[in-house]
Amino acid sequence: CHGLMLVFEHIGGVPPVIVMDNATGAGRRNAKGEVALTGVFSAFVAHYRLEVRFCNPYSGNEKGSVENAVGFLRRNLMVPPMRAESYGQLSRLLLERCDGLARDSYCPRLPDVPVAEVFDEERAALMPLPSTAFDPVRWESRTADKYGLVDIDSNRYLAGPDSARSKVLAAIRWDTVTLASPATGELLAEYPRQYGRSRNVEDPALVLPRLAVKPRAWRESSIRPDVPDDIRAWLDSMDEKTLRESLKAIGDACRAAGFDPAMQACGEILRSNRDMGLHADS
Known part of the structure; x- marks a missing residue:
């Protein structure tokens, strides 16, 4: 959700329809073939007034078109591997390279017209950005152990010894984990989110x-x-x-x-x- 927000802000609008590969962070397909959106992504879709379509697993052309686009970007933007001081800087560098690629590439159906020029004409079809920013966050209630540690996605974050064996409210974002008291709303701790496993994160x-x-x-x-x-x-x-x-x-x-x-x-x-x-x- 955070990545899509960066793209929408960069292009200055919201596309009416987005086509998703079967990303588990967005939704899961059940045995009947129906897709159930995750809580955060469902709120994201409602906030931006989007229509979402998921690739049909039995239609190779749909899934293939998405994977081909991913492969194109990997080959043209990420070789050799990029270096950056932060994920924020890396995102800005990738968007700048996308802009450069659009200026230097030509539309397959219009060989003499750069992709950037064609996209400028298509911007008229974008919906306006909402006036209020969306906060992509997952709220979860956890019980701290006897040391005041809270388990989130196989990592343990310290809420503090005063929170031992008590309920803690966790706000999980792509880059941070914030722990608060559910009774008073008092901020207990905030940490960079860890994406490894079995780590103790302590203030x-x-x-x-x-x-x-x-x-x-x-x-x-x-x-x-x-x-x-x-x-x-x-x-x-x-x-x-x-x-x-x-x-x-x-x-x-x-x-x-x-x-x-x-x-x-x-x-x-x-x-x-x-x-x-x-x-x-x-």
Whole structure:
């Protein structure tokens, strides 16, 4: 849905009809041959006032035309493989290459006319873009485990120890997973969405309070590599009592200001007076 939105915005309108290959993200075909749209895609179609057609699995020409178009774009836009700093930048680069391809290619039925020129004439058939942007999001209710972790698509995201064994509302978008309290709507955490499997995704600011209760787990904690070297070495050298107090103080600072500012403050404290320690007052 997000990809189609980018295309619609780029061409300045909405095509009245789109033809889909049998993409499971859009819909599933049952034994009778009927297609049931997914929740998000159904809302997307209603928002943009689209007519959607799915390829007939028994008509090779329909499915073949879609696959041929995909193959054409792969060969002409993605060879050699593209490099980009983000998915957003990659999308912009691909759209720019599509525009260049349209300018340099000629319409099969009109050999002397570039594709871009023919498409400019066809823009008149596009429907206007809606005045309100569509938010392609899937809402799901999950129960956190005893550590406050929520399982989404075979990955576990930390909602926080306060959410252990309680309901959590997850807003799943193509690039982010946002966790909130269903009772109050309070934002618990937001993470980049993971597309691998069996990963734990944790916000250091939410892990630190749990470590303060069990400071012996500090050396094996998942967030230890995220802590700067000088602060990590100082914490490693502390006895259990001081380590517990320091982790609690850092956790409080993270909740107030965020992980990176808290780490910067810790570094300043240790550089100015290493013996003072990382306590709540400092």
